[in-house]
Amino acid sequence: MNKNWTRIRRQGATKLVGATLRTFSGLARRLPTSHPKRHNVEVLRDIPYLPSGQKEHTLDIYRPSGDVKGAPVVFYAHGGAFQTLSKKTHWLMGLAFAKQGYLVCNINYRLAPRYPYPAAMIDVCAACSWLVEHIHEYGGDSSKLILSGESAGANLVTALTLAVCYERTEAWARKLWDVHPQIRAVIPACGLLQVSDTQRFARRKKLPIWMADHIASISEAYLPYTLEVSIDFPLADPLLLLEGGKHPQRPLPPFFIPVGTKDPILDDSRRLKTALDRLGASSELRYYEGGVHAFHALLWQPIARQCWQEQFNFCRKQLATTND
DSSP: OHHHHHHHHHHHHHHHHHHHHHHHHHHHHTSGGGOGGGGTEEEEEEEESSTTOOGGGEEEEEEESSOOOSEEEEEEEOOSTTTSOOTTTTHHHHHHHHTTTOEEEEEOOOOTTTSOTTHHHHHHHHHHHHHHHHGGGGTEEEEEEEEEEETHHHHHHHHHHHHHHSOOOSHHHHHHHHHOOOEEEEEEETOOOOOTTTTHHHHHSOOOHHHHHHHHHHHHHHSSSOTTSOOOOGGGOHHHHHHTTOOOSSOOOOEEEEEETTOTTHHHHHHHHHHHHHTTOOEEEEEETTOOTTGGGOTTSHHHHHHHHHHHHHHHHHHTSOOO
């Protein structure tokens, strides 16, 4: 009974966080300054990347208005604890990159607990494969590809990168390996990069009960079995795979890792930087003083604007580098 109550309480915390963020996103989207046309951006909505007919298997394309040819491409995976939110709530990310001249694929994917791991990974791999095969039809250049996402989305784009750089046995990862997307940079913002044992954050530092419940709910919802059962889910924990020290068959692309100093899951970003350094991969870890989780969405804050500018600078630098 106590375990059931704890699970219900944790799921309630996540639903409350999701509802709050959806409301905030919806209100901000109604502001006149949020309209894409004001920024010379057009949006193509609900493009299917799989023929399932499910809304989870669709993406929106944000791109500069006019005749777009050969634009660099951003693949964006939204956050939300693998359980909530969508491409609709993350319109800001699509708009922000498109204003800088990028063509953005802002994707949906299946959510837990109805669809636990590996459903989200299967979907992001399929969406990335679709991008490589079709994005030229919309004016994008798949050889200028940047992966970006925050929180759970940071986990997914990091794992997606590993599926491209490490030859794996899962059928869905194998297909992506064969497609071989040309990733020029990865931006895992404020990532939750180890889904197993999410209660480690509360052991490290005392957290408000609602926050501890929200974070703890992720393992229960996303992983299909209890952690006492021995199963193979390495791409749910991309951080552990990197910390294992095995060198990839293909070079890892450069990483830009932004995180706020008041983010309760900051330590995963620090560990990611350390693991990449040990593998000899290029990465930049940027701390933003006073930033909470996903602070970069709060554009009225100077640190949020600074974070976006530094992301854009990093992307321009990587795109200016000739591919091997």
